[in-house]
Amino acid sequence: EEPRYGVEAIVGHTIYEETKVNLHVKWIDYPERTLVDECIIQQDCPAMLYRYWGSCGTREKATGIESSFHPFRICDWRVKKKGKLELKVHWVGYPPRKSTWEPASSVEESAKEIHKRY
Incomplete structure (x- = not known):
């Protein structure tokens, strides 16, 4: 079994497929930085991800991605008028x-x- 390393910091990001983000991750007790899909970091370290984007101003400013959003999860549902x-x-x-x-x-x-x- 491969060892699991904790995330020390998000130190950058790269855009791929025009609207998706890989994060440059620095690991605790591991010398190499790696690229990790934003969804994985959001799942494992959400507060760190939100702080990173805050330190960049906003996610939109940092990435230039303003009109394309990807669902992370569905939280709830409701029925509006007319069903x-x-x-x-x-x-x-x-x-x-x-x-x-x-x-x-x-x-x-x-x-x-x-x-x-869901």
Whole structure:
């Protein structure tokens, strides 16, 4: 079994596939920095991720990605007028307080795997 290292710091980021982010991670007791997908860091070290983006101003300013968002998880659901289902979506790279209500059909189209798990 490979040893697991704790994250010491996020020291940079790289954009890939135009709208996704890899983070440059410095590890505790491991000399090499590595690239880790933002979703993984958000899952394991959310406070560190949000502090990193805060230190950059905002995630949008740091990445230039302003109009494309990726669902991290679905937090809740509700039925609106006329029976329209909405899902509360927690977004990759953003704290839970920035979650938004979205039409379930939109979430299903853009994030099939997350929608299926929910």
